[in-house]
Amino acid sequence: MPVRHGLLALLSTGPRHGYQLRVEFEASTGVTWPLNIGQVYTTLSRLERDGLVEPGESDDQGRVVYTITTAGRQEVERWFGTPVVPSDRPRDELVIKLAMAVAAKKVNVTEVIHTQRTATMQALQQLTRAKRAAAEGTAQRLVLDSMIFKAEAEQRWLDHCEAVLMEER
Amino acid sequence: MTFVRLAEVARVHGEGATAVHALKGVSLEVGVGELVAVMGPSGSGKSTLLNLAGGLDRPTSGTVHVGEQDLATVRDLAALRRRTVGYVFQDLNLIPSLTAVENVMLPRELDGLRSNRARQEAMAVLAEVDGEDLADRFPEELSGGQRQRVAIARALVGERRLLLADEPTGALDTRTGDEILRLLRARCDAGAAVLLVTHEPRYAGWADRVVFLRDGMIADSTNVSLESAR
Numbered sequence: 001m002p003v004r005h006g007l008l009a010l011l012s013t014g015p016r017h018g019y020q021l022r023v024e025f026e027a028s029t030g031v032t033w034p035l036n037i038g039q040v041y042t043t044l045s046r047l048e049r050d051g052l053v054e055p056g057e058s059d060d061q062g063r064v065v066y067t068i069t070t071a072g073r074q075e076v077e078r079w080f081g082t083p084v085v086p087s088d089r090p091r092d093e094l095v096i097k098l099a100m101a102v103a104a105k106k107v108n109v110t111e112v113i114h115t116q117r118t119a120t121m122q123a124l125q126q127l128t129r130a131k132r133a134a135a136e137g138t139a140q141r142l143v144l145d146s147m148i149f150k151a152e153a154e155q156r157w158l159d160h161c162e163a164v165l166m167e168e169r
Numbered sequence: 170m171t172f173v174r175l176a177e178v179a180r181v182h183g184e185g186a187t188a189v190h191a192l193k194g195v196s197l198e199v200g201v202g203e204l205v206a207v208m209g210p211s212g213s214g215k216s217t218l219l220n221l222a223g224g225l226d227r228p229t230s231g232t233v234h235v236g237e238q239d240l241a242t243v244r245d246l247a248a249l250r251r252r253t254v255g256y257v258f259q260d261l262n263l264i265p266s267l268t269a270v271e272n273v274m275l276p277r278e279l280d281g282l283r284s285n286r287a288r289q290e291a292m293a294v295l296a297e298v299d300g301e302d303l304a305d306r307f308p309e310e311l312s313g314g315q316r317q318r319v320a321i322a323r324a325l326v327g328e329r330r331l332l333l334a335d336e337p338t339g340a341l342d343t344r345t346g347d348e349i350l351r352l353l354r355a356r357c358d359a360g361a362a363v364l365l366v367t368h369e370p371r372y373a374g375w376a377d378r379v380v381f382l383r384d385g386m387i388a389d390s391t392n393v394s395l396e397s398a399r
Contacts (some may be wrong), residue, residue, distance in 0.1 A: 114389045117381065121391050124374035132354070148371055155370035162383075163210060 172362035178231035206373035209382035255324030259339035270304040314345035
């Protein structure tokens, strides 16, 4: 649960209220994963239930400030120290589509590849523009870099498919 | 406004049964302030295309225009290349016995500029690529990324309006490669036409338009208009 651990990680640097957490989460990751405030409060109440954060007094505007507990700190440490495992890999529509196109034999696979490659390259161009515009915040730029590397991997795979299919023809 | 125009350009190396058709009728335009990336596997004709666009090679058929000039009618191609076209290659060909600033000055001195003036221009363009402090160093004293910045400065000096870059990110790490693209992009936004050959999608992503070459022909391209590309 990246939101849960993300909020916990922010709290490990000092107490904050819900709205602050939302702003800081988005500032770090860019607008890539917008959080709504309801999601923040739901997550905070689950963290409270699990004994990882403690609510304090309300401030003058009625906002509750949350503080991380010792168990919470241990959880953040564990999170940073554990690799992420792609256990529940979502089915990749593009991979399935191409496999089906190759198996069907009557489909023009080269067309499918070209259409996708153009679309992926356009996405890559958009991400690059977003990165050029994101002057502030290393964290934000690195999030965009991650998406650029993923788009690039897809592009390379499509080139590879094209080359392999050409050879077999 | 179009700055480079290739129309139905073909290039054949050799003759008869052993003839190699490097390009088979490619049409491509690069506008002022436009960055076009050319992608494709080895042997797809990328470098041939670049060499033809810059007047380093002549087409077997078809025409190449740079600015208003049809390259077939240009008598002194070397002068045109020196004044209008800047080249950045993977193997950067900096002259080892000259310092960075001397390397950058060279094309301007060949143009007949006095040494003082050429040095001033070279320093200005080195500053533009954030390489002022590299001026007095020899190529072997520079890192790969620094050498490439000097090579780009040399390609830029003297207001050249067409930049041709063949795998300019070569063996550089991705962060340094991004810096090189940032420089090319800035030059482009300042009004140069840039044609970039790369096999790395992440660098092609900096372009306004990406053209995919296969077997000497354009297979597909992203058609992003200049307006939406900004």
